[in-house]
Amino acid sequence: NAGVMQNPRHLVRRRGQEARLRCSPMKGHSHVYWYRQLPEEGLKFMVYLQKENIIDESGMPKERFSAEFPKEGPSILRIQQVVRGDSAAYFCASSPGAQNSNQPQHFGDGTRLSIL
Amino acid sequence: GESVGLHLPTLSVQEGDNSIINCAYSNSASDYFIWYKQESGKGPQFIIDIRSNMDKRQGQRVTVLLNKTVKHLSLQIAATQPGDSAVYFCAENAGGTSYGKLTFGQGTILTVHP
Numbered sequence: 001n002a003g004v005m006q007n008p009r010h011l012v013r014r015r016g017q018e019a020r021l022r023c024s025p026m027k028g029h030s031h032v033y034w035y036r037q038l039p040e041e042g043l044k045f046m047v048y049l050q051k052e053n054i055i056d057e058s059g060m061p062k063e064r065f066s067a068e069f070p071k072e073g074p075s076i077l078r079i080q081q082v083v084r085g086d087s088a089a090y091f092c093a094s095s096p097g098a099q100n101s102n103q104p105q106h107f108g109d110g111t112r113l114s115i116l
Numbered sequence: 117g118e119s120v121g122l123h124l125p126t127l128s129v130q131e132g133d134n135s136i137i138n139c140a141y142s143n144s145a146s147d148y149f150i151w152y153k154q155e156s157g158k159g160p161q162f163i164i165d166i167r168s169n170m171d172k173r174q175g176q177r178v179t180v181l182l183n184k185t186v187k188h189l190s191l192q193i194a195a196t197q198p199g200d201s202a203v204y205f206c207a208e209n210a211g212g213t214s215y216g217k218l219t220f221g222q223g224t225i226l227t228v229h230p
Contacts, residue, residue, distance in 0.1 A: 091159050
């Protein structure tokens with residue numbers, strides 16, 4: 001029973017490079033969520049996706065950040081032209097739920113992104 | 117031991133004691149609440165959830181209480197064990213157009229001494 005799988009676990013990039021973070025949801029889950037966590041803080045919502053659709057991107061920065069969840073393959077969070085302030089832990093969660101059906105989100109162990 | 121949530125984010129207890137972790141939420145439209153446990157280097161782990169049509173829910177060694185009048189949530193852990201040491205977060209969901217978006221509290225660090 002594999003849980004939410006994220007890779008890589010650690011990612012180091014230099015300023016100006018691109019970072020690509022991957023997330024495979026739990027088996028049977030079609031809803032994916034991305035959150036960002038700074039040290040000693042709670043998680044902050046970024047984006048909610050279903051297959052091939054962005055449902056809510058109200059937490060995404062307006063520039064440089066994008067997310068997708070294609071029909072086949074993992075969800076990808078992409079950060080272009082990274083800056084030092086992008087250093088954080090990025091967590092992905094998934095749930096099986098239908099719209100308006102409260103279901104707990106189950107989290108992966110995150111990708112720690114460090115910008116040099 | 118008892119935490120008042122955002123103002124006292126650290127709670128230390130002795131093994132075997134009961135722990136109470138508190139959380140104040142701000143959105144009166146929130147109708148679904150979850151407690152998560154996060155250990156160092158790992159993602160949040162689901163503990164227990166509660167919907168707004170309930171005021172109490174019990175799991176294995178854990179109980180969640182919801183007081184909608186004062187917008188307060190608490191997590192009670194019975195017979196706390198060293199393995200319970202972690203950061204505990206409450207999270208709320210407002211449903212409707214915000215479905216899917218969890219808003220997390222600051223977190224409370226629970227330390228259990230053997």
